[in-house]
Amino acid sequence: MSGRQLSGTLYSTHSAPAPQRLEYWRAALSHAFAAVDVTVPDEVCSGSVRTSRLGHLQVATVEGDPLGARRTPRLIARGEDQQLVVTLLARGVARFEQDAREVELRPGEIVICDMARPLRMEFPNPFQTKSLVLPRRLLGLGESDLQRLTATAIGPDTTMGSVLSPFLAKLVDTAATYPSATGELLARHVVDLLTVLLGERLHQEAGDTPGAPQVLLPRIQRYIDRHLADPDLTPDAIARAHQMSVRYLHKLFQTEDVTVSRWIQRRRLQECRRELARREAAGRTIAAVARQWGFTSAAHFSRVFRDVYGMSPTEWRDSSMRAPRTSLSPSGVPRVLETATA
Template sequence: MSSDPSTPEPARPLSATVYTTDAAPAHQRLAYWRAALSRTFAPVAISVPDEVCSGTIRTSRLGHLRVATVEGDPLWARRTPQLIAGGDGAYLAVKLLARGVAAFRQDAREVQLGPGEIVFLDMARPLRMEFPHPFQTKSLVVPRRLLGLEESDLRQLTATAIRPDTVSGSLLAPFLTQLVDNADTYPSATAEALARHVVDLLTVLVEERLHQEGRDAPSPARVMLARIQQFIDRHLADPDLTPEAIARANRISVRYLHKLFQAEDITVSRWIQRRRLQECRRELARREAAGRTIAAVARRWGFTSPAHFSRVFRNVYGMSPVEWRESAARAPRVPVLPSGVSAVPEVAASY
C-alpha cells in the first residue's frame, strides 16, 4: 500500500484490481475516491454530500478493453474542458446501471437511468454524472477508435438510454453483466478473443441504433447517402472507385456528393478507405483465408499498393496486417456470445 492513502493501490493482489475507500483514513477518502475513479475511467472532479464518501471499484482488463464494477455512496462527477485538455480520455464508456438511479448530461442532452438501463458516454467531451442515492454500475471502457465512429455518430449516441425492453438492451445488458463479473477469470487468449467479439457486437448494435434513428424521418439527402454507401460497398474491389466515378454512376454532381458526406463529418475518399480496411481486416482474421497473401487480400478490396495498405492499416488499427492476422490466429475459434446472437461480423477491430 502506498504511503499516500490518497493514491489508490489495489486492496489485495488479485488479477482484478480492487480500490476501496476503506484503505484510506476518513479525512483522505474523498481524494482517494476521486483518484480511483480517475484511474479507472478518466480524470474527473467529484463532490459528495457533507464530504463523506465510501465506495469500491473492481476493475479488470479484457484484452485491450477494460471493465469495472463501481458501487458507492451518492456522488456527483464531472468531466470538464480543463480535465479533458489533459489528453487522457479517448474512451467510450458503456455503462449499465445495476442499482440505484442516475442522471447523465452530455452533448446538450440529459437522460435519467434506472436499474437495467445502459448509456454510452464519451470521455473525450464534457460530461456530468449524478448518483443521488447509493448505486452500482457495471462498465465497459472501449478506446473510441475501435468502434470506427465519426463524431456526428457519437453525438447521436451519448446520453441516450438503452432500455432493457429493446432488442439492443435485451442483448447487451446480460452480456455486459457477465463480462464484467467474470473478466478476471478468462485465460488471456479467451479474453483477447472476447474483446474482439465485444467490439463486433457493439458495432452491430450501434449501427442498428443509428440506422433506426435515421429511419424515423429519412430526408431525401439521407436516402441518397444510403444509396451511395450501398453502391460503394458493391464496388469496393474496383481500384478506380473515385468520387467522380461514384457521382457519374449515381447521376449527381461531384460537389453534391461531397456535400452529402460532409454532413457525416467524413470525406468520400476516407469513407471508401475505411470500408476497404474493414473488409481487409475481417478477411485477414478468417482462418479459411490463411492461404492468401496480405497483398492479395489488399488487392481484392481495391488497394493497389501493398505498402500503402500496410501503412494505413497500421495508422488506423495500431498494428500491421501481419500482426493482426497472427493475433486472430491465436484466438479461440468459438467465442462466448449472448444467447440468440449467431451472426455478427467475425472481427470488427484490432488491438
C-alpha cells in the same frame, strides 16, 4: 495511488483514512474511467471500484453512496483518456448529461459516455454500475454519430438493450477469471458486437445513416489497398489490425459475394495487370511486378492470372504493347484513348 495497482484489484474507501477518502475516491474513479472531479454530500463518501482487464479493454464495477462527478474542459484539455464508457446501471438511479442532453437511468438501462467531451453524472442514492471502457477509435464512428449515441437511455425492452444488458453484466462479473488468450478473443468479439448494435441503432434513428457493415467495409478495403505489397497481408492480420474477429471480417465481405482472401488476390491481380500494360514498365520482369504487389511465387501468380484473365501475364503484356495507347480504369479494364481526327 498507482495506476497499475488498481487494474484487476478491488479498491475501497474503507482502506483510506477518513480525511483522505474523498481524494482516494476521486483517484479510483479517475483511474477506472478518466480524470473527473467528484463531489459528495457533507464530504462523507463510501464506495469501491473493481477493475479487470479484458484483452485491450477494461471493465469496472462501481458501487457507493450518493455522489456527483464531472468531466470538465480543463480535465479534457490534458489530451488523454480518449475512451468510451458503456455503463449498465445495476442498482439505484442515475442522471447523465452530455452533448446538450440529459437522461435519467433506472436499473437495467444502459448509457454511453464519451470521455473526450464534457460530462456530468449524478447518483442521488446508493448505486451500483457495471461498465465497459474502450478506446473511441475501435468503433470507427465519426464525431457526429458519437454525439447522437451519448446520454440516451438504452432500455432492456429494446433490441440493443435486450442483448447488451445481460451480456455486459455477465462480462464484467467474470472478466477477471479468463486466461489472457481468452480475454483477447472475447475483447474482439465485444467490439464486433458493439459495432453491429450501435450501427443498427444509428440506422434505425435515421434512415440515411449507414449501418456498421457500410461503415467498416470501405475502411477495411482501403486498408487492404494500402498493404497490397505486403505478402503477409492475410485475413488474420487484417482482423487484428481492426480489433475484430476473423469470423466477423468474413461476414462483412459477404456483401461483396467474395472471400477476404479472394478480394486481396483480385486487387493484386488488378494492379499487376495495370503495371504490365504500362509501356514504361516494359523492361521489368514478370516476377518483379508480381513481387511488387505481394505475390511471393511467380509461378503461382502466372497461374491465377491465366485463370482470371484467360491469358498469361506475358501474353497480356505483349497484347498491350501492340494495342493503341491505353489507360486503365480502376478495375483494370483497358480503356482506349480516342485520338483526334483531322
